[in-house]
Amino acid sequence: MAPTQAALYRELSDDLHLSWSERELPERERTKHVHRLHPYLGKFVPQLVEALLGRYVRAGGRVLDPFAGSGTTLVQCLESGYDAVGIDVAAFNCLLMRVKTARYDLFQLETDVRHVLGRAGHSQRRPRGYVGEWFAPRAAAELLHFRSLVGEYEHADVLRVVLARAARSARLTAHFDLEFPRAPRRDPYWCHKHRRQCVPVQEAGKFLNRYLFDTLDRIKEFERVRVPEHRADVVHGDSADVALEGTFDAILTSPPYPGLIDYHEQHRYAYELLGLDDSRDRELGAAARGTSRRAIEEYVAGIARVLGVQSQLLGPDAPVIVVVNDRRDLYPEILERSSLTLVDRLERHVNRRTGRRAGEYFESILVCVRER
Numbered sequence: 001m002a003p004t005q006a007a008l009y010r011e012l013s014d015d016l017h018l019s020w021s022e023r024e025l026p027e028r029e030r031t032k033h034v035h036r037l038h039p040y041l042g043k044f045v046p047q048l049v050e051a052l053l054g055r056y057v058r059a060g061g062r063v064l065d066p067f068a069g070s071g072t073t074l075v076q077c078l079e080s081g082y083d084a085v086g087i088d089v090a091a092f093n094c095l096l097m098r099v100k101t102a103r104y105d106l107f108q109l110e111t112d113v114r115h116v117l118g119r120a121g122h123s124q125r126r127p128r129g130y131v132g133e134w135f136a137p138r139a140a141a142e143l144l145h146f147r148s149l150v151g152e153y154e155h156a157d158v159l160r161v162v163l164a165r166a167a168r169s170a171r172l173t174a175h176f177d178l179e180f181p182r183a184p185r186r187d188p189y190w191c192h193k194h195r196r197q198c199v200p201v202q203e204a205g206k207f208l209n210r211y212l213f214d215t216l217d218r219i220k221e222f223e224r225v226r227v228p229e230h231r232a233d234v235v236h237g238d239s240a241d242v243a244l245e246g247t248f249d250a251i252l253t254s255p256p257y258p259g260l261i262d263y264h265e266q267h268r269y270a271y272e273l274l275g276l277d278d279s280r281d282r283e284l285g286a287a288a289r290g291t292s293r294r295a296i297e298e299y300v301a302g303i304a305r306v307l308g309v310q311s312q313l314l315g316p317d318a319p320v321i322v323v324v325n326d327r328r329d330l331y332p333e334i335l336e337r338s339s340l341t342l343v344d345r346l347e348r349h350v351n352r353r354t355g356r357r358a359g360e361y362f363e364s365i366l367v368c369v370r371e372r
Contacts, residue, residue: 017051018048018051018346018347018348018365019348019349019350020045020047025045025047029047030045030046030047032046032221033075033218033219033221033222033225034075034099034100034101034218034219034221034222035070035072035075035100036218037096037099037100037161037165037215037218037219038070038096038161038164038165038168039165039168039178040069040070040096041179041266042069042254042256042257043069043070043072043254044072044254044323045072046072046075046076046079048323048348049072049073049076049077049080049252050076050079050080052252052321052365053076053077053080053082053250053252054080056250056319056321056367057082057249057250057252057319058249059081060081060082060083060230061082061083061248061249061250062082062083062084062085062246062247062248062249063077063082063083063084063085063248063249063250063251063252064084064085064086064087064244064248064250064251064252064253064310064313065084065085065086065087065251065252065253066087066239066251066253066306066307066310067087067088067239067253067254067255067256067306068086068087068088068093068097068234068253069088069093069254069256070093070096070097070100071086071093071096071097071100071101071232071234072254073086073252073253074086074097074100074101074232074234075100075101075222075232077230077232078101078226078227078230078231078232079222079225079226079227080227081227081230082230083230083231083232084101084230084231084232084233085232085233085234085235085244085248086232086233086234086235087235087236087237087239087242087310088234088235088236088239089236089237089238089239089279089282090264090267090279091236091271091276091277091278091279092164092267092270092271092274092276094234094235094236095157095160095161095270095274095276096161097232097234098157098234099157099158099160099161100222101231101232101234102157104155104219104223105154106219106220106223108154108155109155109158109216109219110216112153112154112155112158112159113212113213113215113216115153116146116149116150116153116159116212117209117212119149120142120145120146120205120208120209121142121145122138122141122142122145123140123141123142123144123145123147123148124141125141125144127140127141127144129272130268130269130272131143131144131272131273133184134171134172134173134184134269135167135170135171135172135204136172136200136201136202136203138202138203138204139170139201139202139203139204140204142203142204142205142208143163143166143167143170143204143208143273146159146163146166146204146208147163147273147274150163158215158219159212160274161215162208162211162212162215163208163273163274164267164269164270164273164274165207165211165215166204166207166208166211167204167269167270167273168269168270169201169204169207170201170203170204170207171184171201171269172184172185172186172200172201173185173200174189174191174192174193174198174200175191175193175194175198176191176192176193179266184200185200186200187200236277238282239306239309239310240302240305240306240309244310244313246313247313247314247315247318248313248314248315248318249314249315249318250314250318250319250320250321251307251310251311251314251318251319251320251321251322252321253321253322253323254322254323254324255303255306255322255324257324257325258291258295258296258299258328258330264278296328296330299330300330300333300334300337301337303330303334303338304333304334304335304337304338305338307320307322307334307335307338307340308337308338308339308340311338311339311340311370312370314370316372317369318369318370319343319367319368319369320340320366320367320368320369320370321365321366321367321368322365322366322368323363323364323365323366324363324364324366325350325361325362325363325364326364327361331364331366335366335368339370339371340368340369340370340371341368341369341370341371342366342367342368343367343368343369344365344366344367345364345365345366345367346364346365346367347362347363347364347365348362348363348364348365349362350362350363
């Protein structure tokens with residue numbers, strides 16, 4: 001007989017609770033405040049970051065995430081009372097992190113939100129490329145009109161994230177297929193999410209309106225819980241080349257997996273609408289490279305180089321904490337090539353994936369120190 005989930009979790013983490021059932025940690029808690037400003041595949045839950053900070057990092061310390069993604073480490077550091085620096089090569093990730101971690105004049109932010117809300121309209125520009133292909137005419141016109149306004153506002157980056165989130169929802173795709181749409185869908189379809197006939201989205205305005213206020217509410221909520229004297233810095237660049245100042249009390253990161261998720265394609269609507277820098281050829285583990293032997297070798301070398309370079313900034317006995325599902329058993333070699341020694345390994349169960357990625361798996365928390 002298979003063990004119950006409670007028994008399984010006790011066996012996995014008797015001294016540190018790292019696995020949570022859906023009932024113990026519902027989706028609304030995993031995506032609290034700014035963690036839900038924009039969907040992002042592959043991020044780890046903030047409660048895991050919180051637990052690891054409390055166990056392994058000195059209170060009030062400075063934390064580095066060289067594969068910062070959507071900024072989960074940075075946001076949780078600010079909530080838990082740590083300084084943080086996040087590096088990422090993807091321009092959209094850096095935009096999202098800056099918006100999540102910035103300090104705001106909340107009165108001015110609300111003024112901007114309400115003002116732009118009153119200027120709804122339709123662009124007369126003819127949509128081209130991705131926008132013309134993936135959006136109904138009305139939706140494209142509303143998105144392009146909103147884009148033409150954002151630069152007039154003090155909080156333009158917040159509005160850009162709202163625009164990207166609305167564009168994700170307004171694409172010509174099935175409601176149940178927002179994560180991996182393969183081609184635009186223009187005809188009615190049977191919706192597995194709603195269990196009825198649905199039609200592709202024809203407008204974007206309703207999403208812009210909804211996400212403007214949702215974003216404002218989430219930023220206000222985070223402002224109430226973040227520790228004001230701590231800060232987070234976001235660096236756009238290749239973590240193997242970025243030169244940082246000062247020392248760190250920990251590296252806490254969840255690197256990308258080889259060949260699993262094409263993050264650039266996931267956020268293509270944002271890159272196209274916002275004109276963001278395309279650095280997909282520099283992304284480690286890029287799905288386009290596949291999982292050939294050569295691709296895996298490049299991945300191992302790239303991750304090892306980043307961890308080796310950035311761990312040199314750590315203070316004495318400061319940990320390198322890596323959260324990873326190492327099903328290919330690549331990390332023994334990566335750690336050796338990074339001059340890192342494994343001192344602790346914890347296992348956790350993950351079972352909260354939804355939609356087409358539903359299922360469960362195990363991931364490891366590798367706690368290492370740099371060889372001196």
